[in-house]
Amino acid sequence: MLGFALLFISVMMQIVWRYVLEIPLPWSDEAARYLLVWISLLAIAIAFRDDSHIRLDFFFNRFAPHVRHIIWVIFNLLSLVFLALLFFYGIPNAIMGKFTFSPGLSNLLPNTTVTLFVPYLSVPVTGGIMILNLVDYVLFNFKIKELGDSRAREKS
């Protein structure tokens, strides 16, 4: 589902861009940037579920299996703390953005006013999704004692 949302936005981005090449619209620059942030954050969240972030597993794979399991739990807890920080500090940030107008995007629809709330909301929302995905990944793999190739979860 996440994937589809992502794709849809990507397509939108493409279309926005093709317009840009013909007529430079005042809002397209901002729209593209906000979309970029949203897309990347969603992709980051998906990568948490697949455990496909770039990491140095050279040493990790050489620890004894039970040590590896402990380390794995520790670093996932650390990641969780970091993501929780993003989530909780992201909320006030987004609310703050509600009072700041986004200059280009507001020209797009003169009757509505787009605020920086829209792009800033991306951080807490995807932060929440990242936490859910990470918890999902951890719970799924927790029972598997052998974290064999460090990527135990093959099916999506």
Added chain:
Amino acid sequence: MNLLVVCCVLLVLLILGLPIALIMGISGLTYFIVTGSLEYFPMIVTRLYSGMDSFVLICIPFFILAGDMMTRSGITDRLVKFSNLFVGRLPGSLAQANVVASGIFASISGSALGDIAAIGSVFIPAMKKEGYSGRFSAAVTAVSAIVSPIIPPSLIIILYASVINTSIGAMFVAAIMPGFLMIAGDMIIVHILSIRRKYPRREERMPFSEALKCTKDALIALIMPLIIIGGIMGGVFTPTEAAAVAVLYALIVGVFVFRNLRIRDIIVSMYNSAMSSGKLFFIIACVGILSWAFAMEDVPQQVLNLFSGMLAHPWLILLSINFFLLFMGMWLDLTANIFLFAPIFVPLITAAGVDPLHFSIIFLLNVNLGNITPPLGIVLFATSELSGEKAFDIVSELWGFWIIKVIILALVTSTPWISLWLPRLLGFES
């Protein structure tokens, strides 16, 4: 002192195997914990956000998308034929063709991993069939793939330029000659090894009509980098627009010229490019926190003070930076290296009177080599996964290539002419 703690945390987390992006974020946060300035915590969100909110960076998913769609439209097989036409009669024909095909592919794709997936999956089985050892096939694939991040369009150049605010166009052009040197260096090593090990060469000549056809196909691929570089240099597009045009070109080629790009392929391509650029952006965003900590400790100024006695001898500074970056390249990935160290070294290098454009190429060549060195060696491990060879078996075949790469690096470092001649010719003053 505070920085020492941060570095220790960074190292421990690195060895534990946390994702690199999170390591950057968490070790950046430890700085604020150690200095007791917890009131900065709410600002991490702003740092993260502003790291990604950049117009220039939009070209990254687009360049990945264009390269991926070109691959899916079957350009690889055509490039293989074309490079075989060129170097097939040399000893070790397939190995040479691998190097050349990677070089041409580099001008379509901007990162080494795409190159590995496309070129490696064709060449490694083919080379094994002709009697090359598996580890040699994998080594040639890995080493020729790291030309890809140097030859434009290159993602790391875009990243570097976005940090340092240099002209992407000038850097693209400056990277061309060093990129060709790297290809030439690989070909020399392959040539020597092939003669010594008596690897087979292609005996029969290719019929003229077929040669013409595959040249035409390869030209279609080569138009893309021409559009990108020409467009940026001529001032027609911004880099982001050039990337969007590249996507459009790849789409037209795939759908109307080669006619094997289906809607499904396009969707998968988009998904892949969103995923790989997302992983990259996560690192970019989180490095923002650590580099903020560096900035608060005034690291660039401290480094400048440290080297102040050596400012009269730029080559000494360059030498020490080279060693440092080669070492760091083994541990951190390209993105993290660029975002952490480029802002630190550029003021120093400018003070020492080295051309920043020249230095940018040195910097990228250095950290790029870390792609094929353990322990991180992203490209090395990707190749080993693809080929089924153990990473250390591949390393045993790599040392000759490493030596030539370091020689090229020394050459580029000592002769600014190599990287500066072409941009000057095209009218770039730095």
